[in-house]
Each structure stands twice: as C-alpha cells, then as structure tokens.
Amino acid sequence: MGCFAFTSAGKKKQKEPRKRPASGTESPAPTSSGGETKSKASSASTPTRSIQELSEERGAQRLRVFGLEELGSATNGFSRALKVGEGGFGSVYRAFFRSAGAGGRVVLAVKRLNQRSLQGHKQWLAEVQFLGVLEHPNLVRLIGYCAVDSEEGKHRLLVYEFMPNKTLDDHLFSRAHPPLPWRTRLQVMIGAARGLDYLHQGVQEVQVIYRDFKASNVLLDADFKPKLSDFGLAREGPTEGRTHVSTAVVGTQGYAAPDYIETGHLTVKSDVWGFGVVLYEILTGRRSVERSRPADEQKLLGWVRRHPPDGDSFRSIMDPRLGGRYPAGAARDVARLADRCLVKNPKERPGMAEVAEELERVLKMEAAPPAAARG
Known part of the structure; x- marks a missing residue:
C-alpha cells in the first residue's frame, strides 16, 4: 500500500x-x-x-x-x-x-x-x-x-x-438503505445550504456558482454530515458590475433552472433552483425525473404543483417510507420554501443564507407520532 x-x-x-x-x-x-x-x-x-x-x-x-x-x-x-x-x-x-x-x-x-x-x-x-x-x-x-x-x-x-455513507441520493432512493429519518433529511439540507451560501458569499476574493446541485453530489460522512462534492462544472460568478455569467448550458436534466436553460445566463440563483428541486425530493422520496412513473408523474415538479402545500391533497405526495413520522406543518413549510426557490424570476428566489435559516426554524418543529401509534 x-x-x-x-x-x-x-x-x-x-x-x-x-x-x-x-x-x-x-x-x-x-x-x-x-x-x-x-x-x-x-x-x-x-x-x-x-x-x-x-x-x-x-x-x-x-x-x-x-x-x-x-x-x-x-x-x-x-x-x-x-x-x-x-x-x-x-x-x-x-x-x-x-x-x-x-x-x-x-x-x-x-x-x-x-x-x-x-x-x-x-x-x-x-x-x-x-x-x-x-x-x-x-x-x-x-x-x-x-x-x-x-x-x-x-x-x-x-x-x-472518504465519505462512508455515500450520497444523499443513495439514502433517498435506494432500497438497499433504511429510510432516512425526517430530522436527518433536514439536517443534511441545512448543511448543504450552508455549503452553497459559503460558495455564493463566503469567499472574500471570488464568488462561486456550483452549477450542479443534486442529491448524488451531496456526500455523507460517518455522522451523516453533508459535504458538497464534484466541482467539475463550477464557475466563477460575474465580475463587478455584471449580473450574470454567459456560458454554455451544462448540468443534469431536472435540476437546471429554466432561466439558465433558456438564456445561458448563470447566477447564484441557478443553484437556488436546484436546491428547491432537491427539497421536493426529500419530501417525496422521488427523483426529479422518473420515466418509470405514469406520464403525468414522471416530472417531479409538474406532479407536486398539483398538490400545493396549502391544499388538502398535499400529504399524498409525502414519501411513504417516512411512515408519517414528520410534523405535517413542517413538511408544508419545507414545500413553501421549495416553491420560493422555484419561482420563475430568479431575482425573487431567496438567498442560501435565508434558506438555511428557514430550515433551521422548521427543524425545531416536533413530529407527532404516526396515526397507527396513537393511543
């Protein structure tokens, strides 16, 4: 060796x-x-x-x-x-x-x-x-x-x-791993948000746009602490006086912001969009695109929009592997936050510092026991 x-x-x-x-x-x-x-x-x-x-x-x-x-x-x-x-x-x-x-x-x-x-x-x-x-x-x-x-x-x-617990993708979507608990899902996303916030505004000399935020790029250490990996597509942010970087559109289908796809204009708010997609993945246990689903459910964002967080059918989108072990109000708040990350106008999306703070607040909400366990 x-x-x-x-x-x-x-x-x-x-x-x-x-x-x-x-x-x-x-x-x-x-x-x-x-x-x-x-x-x-x-x-x-x-x-x-x-x-x-x-x-x-x-x-x-x-x-x-x-x-x-x-x-x-x-x-x-x-x-x-x-x-x-x-x-x-x-x-x-x-x-x-x-x-x-x-x-x-x-x-x-x-x-x-x-x-x-x-x-x-x-x-x-x-x-x-x-x-x-x-x-x-x-x-x-x-x-x-x-x-x-x-x-x-x-x-x-x-x-x-070396990150022994592989990726967030593995734990959300692979049946080889036990279901990831609600609190762990939130803690992972809080850490990922902090990592993105550091890239966006934590380095004094340069701004970094990650450009490929997805569950498979979030590695998990022995304690399930998340760490962003795979910086092959990262780019430096715009120079002073400019609003965006013009670049060829690259990334992963289902995670790239529509404004970036349509114009090639890359900003930190492109990362915020991808983060919103993954927030819905941790809620639903579904990937952003699943071709094996019925036609009207293959694209995650199109499906969840028919079940808004304030609607009666919202609970039907929640990951069944959670077994109801999550605070209903907290889940709705995460969906509302995801919707803010996914607004069409990138200027209206929140910054990652605000996203992390909101997830910290949601984490403090206590889960009620699942219906089957209530006495």
Missing part, C-alpha cells in the same frame, strides 16, 4: 515536471490554459482575484502531488472490489494508505478519470483549482491529485477524504 504523510506541509509549484521512470511524467501544480475571468463575491471588499490565481497561490501549498504507482498500490491496482462509485468523470475507489505518524492506515477516496471522457480533463482541472482554494465544513476535502502522462495515455486522478 502507499504511504501517506500527514505531516507534509505541501510543496511549491515546480517550474519543470518531475520524471518518474515507472509511471511517466508527473505534472506540476495544474494551471488552466488561458485564465478564467476574474470575479467577485457580493460581500468582497478587496480586489477580485481569479480561482486560477488563488489556486496557484494556495492550492500548491495545500494539495499533495501523488504518484500513479502509489495510488495503484493503495487501490490494489484499481480493483473492482474497492470500487465504490462511478459517474461521468470516471470511477471512485476506496484507497488505503499507511499513516507516517499514526502507525495505522488511512482510508481515502481516489477518483480516476475515464480516459474516454471528452470533458474529463477540464473538469478534473476545475476540481483541483476550486477545491484547492475552497475550505468549509460542508465541502468535501480534496487531499491531492495525480497527473501523469505516459505511453499508455494521460492519467488524471483526485484524492479526497
């Missing part, structure tokens, strides 16, 4: 790549070709700086450069037995490293780029740059990366903290 030194303070960016005879050429701290547009958070009081600039300054110190052989050893040759997930980027493996100081082993996650992925390198680079700079309890921690060019091809890997 590989050896992981916790005491290393990081290495400065190297001007020349280092050679590894057995693995190929290992790249220095990654930089993009042609800088990203500089941008600014609304609360910033200092001159704006781009993610690329911040990454070259901070990421080079915080992130460790791993060797390909080391990661191969830690994953037992990228064994299928250690594979814990797979997405558009590639496969994710559980990896075991020896700790230089603790005398035991450390479990981390290694994401390996699918070499057939056309957008893979760009997204890999975005992850390195954003997560090399951003730091928050509700963002997954990037430990380091590996970039090796060899005769076999280009190898791009990322090394993260």
Whole structure:
C-alpha cells in the first residue's frame, strides 16, 4: 500500500515536471490554459482575484502531488472490489494508505478519470483549482491529485477524504438503505445550504456558482454530515458590475433552472433552483425525473404543483417510507420554501443564507407520532 504523510506541509509549484521512470511524467501544480475571468463575491471588499490565481497561490501549498504507482498500490491496482462509485468523470475507489505518524492506515477516496471522457480533463482541472482554494465544513476535502502522462495515455486522478455513507441520493432512493429519518433529511439540507451560501458569499476574493446541485453530489460522512462534492462544472460568478455569467448550458436534466436553460445566463440563483428541486425530493422520496412513473408523474415538479402545500391533497405526495413520522406543518413549510426557490424570476428566489435559516426554524418543529401509534 502507499504511504501517506500527514505531516507534509505541501510543496511549491515546480517550474519543470518531475520524471518518474515507472509511471511517466508527473505534472506540476495544474494551471488552466488561458485564465478564467476574474470575479467577485457580493460581500468582497478587496480586489477580485481569479480561482486560477488563488489556486496557484494556495492550492500548491495545500494539495499533495501523488504518484500513479502509489495510488495503484493503495487501490490494489484499481480493483473492482474497492470500487465504490462511478459517474461521468470516471470511477471512485476506496484507497488505503499507511499513516507516517499514526502507525495505522488511512482510508481515502481516489477518483480516476475515464480516459474516454471528452470533458474529463477540464473538469478534473476545475476540481483541483476550486477545491484547492475552497475550505468549509460542508465541502468535501480534496487531499491531492495525480497527473501523469505516459505511453499508455494521460492519467488524471483526485484524492479526497472518504465519505462512508455515500450520497444523499443513495439514502433517498435506494432500497438497499433504511429510510432516512425526517430530522436527518433536514439536517443534511441545512448543511448543504450552508455549503452553497459559503460558495455564493463566503469567499472574500471570488464568488462561486456550483452549477450542479443534486442529491448524488451531496456526500455523507460517518455522522451523516453533508459535504458538497464534484466541482467539475463550477464557475466563477460575474465580475463587478455584471449580473450574470454567459456560458454554455451544462448540468443534469431536472435540476437546471429554466432561466439558465433558456438564456445561458448563470447566477447564484441557478443553484437556488436546484436546491428547491432537491427539497421536493426529500419530501417525496422521488427523483426529479422518473420515466418509470405514469406520464403525468414522471416530472417531479409538474406532479407536486398539483398538490400545493396549502391544499388538502398535499400529504399524498409525502414519501411513504417516512411512515408519517414528520410534523405535517413542517413538511408544508419545507414545500413553501421549495416553491420560493422555484419561482420563475430568479431575482425573487431567496438567498442560501435565508434558506438555511428557514430550515433551521422548521427543524425545531416536533413530529407527532404516526396515526397507527396513537393511543
């Protein structure tokens, strides 16, 4: 297995790549070709700086450069037995490293780029740059990366903290896991809201638009604390004096805001829309799009709009796996909040700080026992 030194303070960016005879050429701290547009958070009081600039300054110190052989050893040759997930980027493996100081082993996650992925390198680079700079309890921690060019091809890997409880998506929609309790659902969404609020207005030099908020990108640690992952589609926010970023429309069907789809204008309120979709997912236990449902129920938002939070039929949309163990008034309040996140005019959507505060209030509402348990 590989050896992981916790005491290393990081290495400065190297001007020349280092050679590894057995693995190929290992790249220095990654930089993009042609800088990203500089941008600014609304609360910033200092001159704006781009993610690329911040990454070259901070990421080079915080992130460790791993060797390909080391990661191969830690994953037992990228064994299928250690594979814990797979997405558009590639496969994710559980990896075991020896700790230089603790005398035991450390479990981390290694994401390996699918070499057939056309957008893979760009997204890999975005992850390195954003997560090399951003730091928050509700963002997954990037430990380091590996970039090796060899005769076999280009190898791009990322090394993260390991999240043993997988994703919010797994616990909401997979029957392999027990139903997620009401309070846990709210606590997960509160943490996710705080993570988005940090991206939107918590970094002094730059504003970040996540652009791909969905349940499968919310990782859960051993205590079900949520952490946003997968920053491959993240973008810097608009520069001072501008209202949006114009960009190609990317993301996941069912979560992208209609104003973004129609115009290509990306703002932090695009993330708020996606958050509203996931709020309805935690209420209903249904995905945003389910083709296996009857035609009039395949699109979650179209279905729930026929059962508004103030209507008599609202309870019929609630996840049956909750078994009635939730406060009815709280569920209606979450739906009202989701509806505010999903208004057509993005300027009328709430900010994520307000969303988190409202969910905190709802969390304090006590659940009545289910009808079957009442005496």
